[in-house]
Amino acid sequence: MTGDGDGFRAVLRYIDRQMAFEPDSYNESYLDRRISARMGRRDVDDYRAYLDVLSSDPEEPAALLDSLSINVTGFFRNPPVWERLRDVLRRLTDDARRVRCWSAPCADGREPYSLAMLARDDPDVDAAALEITATDIDEEALAAAREGRYTGSRTTDLRAQLEPLSAPTDHVALDGDTVTVRDEVRRMVEFERHDLISGRARTGHDLVLCRNLLIYIDADYKEPIFETLTDAVRTDGFLTIGKSETLPLSYRDAYEPFDKKHHIYRKR
Ligand SMILES: C[S@@+](CC[C@H](N)C(=O)[O-])C[C@H]1O[C@@H](n2cnc3c(N)ncnc32)[C@H](O)[C@@H]1O
Structure with a gap:
């Protein structure tokens, strides 16, 4: 300081x-x-x-x-991870009619919307099976998320962010620099406020995304967050953490790597 x-x-x-x-x-x-x-x-x-x-x-x-509550985010942030998440969604929707996903923290919603759009865009994923909950500590970010309208800037090319989709306009309306998520996609995501450090426990999720928060968290508080995340994922379910984030040593046995390079793990 x-x-x-x-x-x-x-x-x-x-x-x-x-x-x-x-x-x-x-x-x-x-x-x-x-x-x-x-x-x-x-x-x-x-x-x-x-x-x-x-x-x-x-x-x-x-x-x-x-x-x-620094809420830098994007559609399909770290695209190679999303290619692997596509496989995860295919597997999960092959096996079950109801697939529960949790995006925590979701910032302005572009992460959970990416999940919803990927599912709708891929003919091998049953998008109707997906139930997506998205949470964040920041009410302003959640308000923006519910609105689902994003404006690009000199440094943020939103159209380029949507490149992983084969037909972006099936999922968003494009108007100059502005991207508006279509109602069909917005309806797939439920937003609510939740604090990952002190918030209520959640259980039974098939896929949990917790990306790019742990990098800001003091070492002592990472474990309680991992406890919350690990309780939230069902056995054989998936957890994804951010590119520069790692599983604490004490949680390594709780998971097996599904894709180590892209930080996707499967709960034992
Ligand atoms: C950098 S964004 C990550 C968004 C998205 N997961 C991604 O990777 O693009 C970090 C988010 O964490 C949220 N956040 C910070 N502390 C939190 C907490 N204790 N519980 C839940 N969310 C929190 C911030 O409000 C912010 O929106």
Whole structure:
């Protein structure tokens, strides 16, 4: 952190007491980067001054929460993983009429929509069997997810993100830089708020995606998250974690690799 450790800790205490976010679970350099980003936006360069902004401007806590819940995502993020998930969906829908999937965290919804679109796009997957629940801690991200409308930018080419689909316009409407997920796809996904660290237990899922959250989490809190994830996956079900994430040592025996390179595991 930049200098004043006490000031930094005072901001963390404020977050812990006043906001729906538990800073203890995240690593400090990550928290510092996100808080400093807000300080930059508010033109303050020390933590104490930022604490004043936080406690006096009613809009700042929500802005900080949004910054803390970094929700970078995309359609078909890391495309080779999705090619393997296609196999997983084929297997699962071959074997059962009801296939329960959980995308946690889902950010603005592009991950669970990718799953739904992949299923609809592939003639060997029974999309009607899929029940997709998608959760996140961030209400703003969930509101965007429910809306299902995304606008590209100079650095984000949404049409390119949809390339894994053989017929993208069967699943989304394209209008310039804007992609709107069709109602048939939106109806396949149920969104709800859930905190992976303190939220309620879930069970019985055939496929759980937990990608690109664990990289921000403090080592001590990874285990409770894996406990939640492992309870959520049924025996022989699948768990996918992010490209730069690893299974904690204590959970390696609970899974066998389905595709080690792409971090897809099968629960024993
Ligand atoms: C980088 S995004 C990952 C989205 C998607 N899985 C992907 O890989 O593209 C991380 C998400 O984690 C959410 N998040 C942070 N802490 C969380 C928690 N304790 N429980 C649930 N979601 C959380 C953030 O709000 C954010 O949307």
